[in-house]
Amino acid sequence: xxxxxxxxxxxxxxxxxxxxxxxxxxxxxxxxxxxxxxxxxxxxxxxxxxxxxxxxxxxxxxxxxxxxxxxxxxxxxxxxxxxxxxxxxxxxxxxxxxxxxxxxxxxxxxxxxxxxxxxxxxxxxxxxxxxxxxxxxxxxxxxxxxxxxxxxxxxxxxxxxxxxxxxxxxxxxxxxxxxxxxxxxxxxxxxxxxxxxxxxxxxxxxxxxxxxxxxxxxxxxxxxxxxxxxxxxxxxxxxxxxxxxxxxxxxxxxxxxxxxxxxxxxxxxxxxxxxx
Numbered sequence: 001x002x003x004x005x006x007x008x009x010x011x012x013x014x015x016x017x018x019x020x021x022x023x024x025x026x027x028x029x030x031x032x033x034x035x036x037x038x039x040x041x042x043x044x045x046x047x048x049x050x051x052x053x054x055x056x057x058x059x060x061x062x063x064x065x066x067x068x069x070x071x072x073x074x075x076x077x078x079x080x081x082x083x084x085x086x087x088x089x090x091x092x093x094x095x096x097x098x099x100x101x102x103x104x105x106x107x108x109x110x111x112x113x114x115x116x117x118x119x120x121x122x123x124x125x126x127x128x129x130x131x132x133x134x135x136x137x138x139x140x141x142x143x144x145x146x147x148x149x150x151x152x153x154x155x156x157x158x159x160x161x162x163x164x165x166x167x168x169x170x171x172x173x174x175x176x177x178x179x180x181x182x183x184x185x186x187x188x189x190x191x192x193x194x195x196x197x198x199x200x201x202x203x204x205x206x207x208x209x210x211x212x213x214x215x216x217x218x219x220x221x222x223x224x225x226x227x228x229x230x231x232x233x234x235x236x237x238x239x240x241x242x243x244x245x246x247x248x249x250x251x252x253x254x255x256x257x258x259x260x261x262x263x264x265x266x267x268x269x270x271x272x273x274x275x276x
Contacts, residue, residue: 001147003250004033005228007241009212012046012219014055018064022071029246030077035073035145037080037208039228040155040180041097045086045210048219049133056095058087065100078145082178083114083154083207085134095134095211096144099152099178101143109144112152113137116160121185130156140166147254148173151203155179158193158207161200168201170269177207179224186225193239201236202261204252206230211243233260 006024010017021042028036043064059065064084072079076196079102097114100190115138117131138164141152151174152169158164158177167175175197181190198205211226228241230250239250261267 001034001252001254002032003206003230003252004028004031004036005208005230005239005241005248006036006038007209007211007226007228007244007246007248007251008039008042009214010042010045010210011215011247012044012048012051012055012217014043014064017043018067024247025068025071025075025079027086028249029077031247031249033077033249035078035080035122035147037082037176037178037207039082039210040178041085041210042082043178045214045222046216046226047222048216048218051216051218052085052133053093056085056087056195058089059098062086067098069102069108069188072102072104078102078104080150080176080178080208082176088135089205090135092135093188095133096137097130097134097154098193099151099154099176101145101150108140110141110150110152112141112154113139114154114157116156116165118156120185122182124181126184127183142167142170142172143261145174150258151175153177153179158197161197164197164201164203165267168203172201172203173254175201175203175205177205178209179207180210180222181225183223184223186227190227191229194229197235198233201267202233202257202264204230204233204254204257206264208242211245228232
């Protein structure tokens with residue numbers, strides 16, 4: 001099967017990002033992609049809560065989602081919308097960071113709300129408090145495709161190995177990790193974490209990512225690491241997109257997951273222990 005990973009430098013204007021995403025989907029399909037994947041916060045990259053309140057919508061009023069559903073149906077492809085920033089009806093006004101799997105008929109097969117919030121102090125000048133603007137999800141999600149089951153995750157989730165082990169033990173062949181990773185932590189940890197999750201689970205890890213310095217109309221600009229990756233169940237990097245925007249194609253053989261697990265069947269060999 002052929003994957004098409006979209007690696008953009010999204011702005012904080014959803015309409016502009018949608019136009020770019022639709023064009024990238026078209027390019028991916030023209031090159032034979034059967035499953036197209038976009039990164040985290042495909043619709044809006046912003047560090048400004050004020051800007052997010054201005055431009056984000058509830059899911060039922062969002063314009064990006066139905067347009068991407070139509071694109072999947074028009075092209076007859078599977079589409080992972082890595083995530084959309086979506087308003088909720090929560091009393092505290094926090095948003096959802098929500099991933100969607102769309103089938104070739106344009107129907108939403110699965111939704112996943114990011115569980116682990118990126119609340120970190122990368123350096124004295126670079127801090128993030130995702131939980132101030134987004135409320136975390138609390139449910140792991142496994143979805144079915146013709147090629148195998150997909151365990152859906154987002155970005156910072158990748159540091160929590162138990163989530164991926166649980167998805168693999170539930171039957172995942174693929175683990176999706178759409179991201180907008182910090183350049184500092186990306187350079188230090190991105191490749192190692194994604195390869196580890198693949199090796200531990202015997203799954204394909206597919207991680208479309210935002211890249212570059214993102215245009216902003218309000219608040220400080222954000223920068224992201226890029227390097228959209230596809231990692232095989234044996235831990236080999238089948239695709240590294242580097243830092244440039246674009247559409248990146250990768251051919252994979254889904255049966256490699258079963259072969260890797262037959263060689264090292266660690267996901268079926270949990271041993272009981274006590275402590276610490």
